[in-house]
Amino acid sequence: MPAACRPAGLPAEPPAADTRLSREAVVYVTQESTPEQRNYIDAAIFRVMAAGPGNFYYDPLSPEFRRAYCGRAPLDPKIGPTLPYLYEVGLSSPGAFPALVNEVQGMPGVVGVRHALPD
Numbered sequence: 001m002p003a004a005c006r007p008a009g010l011p012a013e014p015p016a017a018d019t020r021l022s023r024e025a026v027v028y029v030t031q032e033s034t035p036e037q038r039n040y041i042d043a044a045i046f047r048v049m050a051a052g053p054g055n056f057y058y059d060p061l062s063p064e065f066r067r068a069y070c071g072r073a074p075l076d077p078k079i080g081p082t083l084p085y086l087y088e089v090g091l092s093s094p095g096a097f098p099a100l101v102n103e104v105q106g107m108p109g110v111v112g113v114r115h116a117l118p119d
Helices: 035-047 063-070 094-104
Strands: 024-029 055-057 085-090 110-115
Touching: 024 035, 024 094, 035 085, 035 094, 055 063, 063 085, 094 110
Parallel strands: none
Antiparallel strands: 024 085, 024 110, 055 085
């Protein structure tokens, strides 16, 4: 069994060559974000014409949460609960990523936006 993944925070942005055609993004939000802030973030994601609705994940045991932080490696159960929550966002075009970043970056509760690597 592979060693558990122990991220210290947000994952680094993957190399541009690996995400050039990526149609997935991840918006990271603080655990301290309020339901109202998350509603505004959700609405901002929806405003990006080429973005699908964001799927919100807060459970560190979910495969989506693990994948966002560790890929296929197991997530250390002591570290998972300390990490920011996230939205997985599908994009109809790789070119929509900058629009998503412009729409949500700097909003209360948002701590980062990253490309998601394909499985």
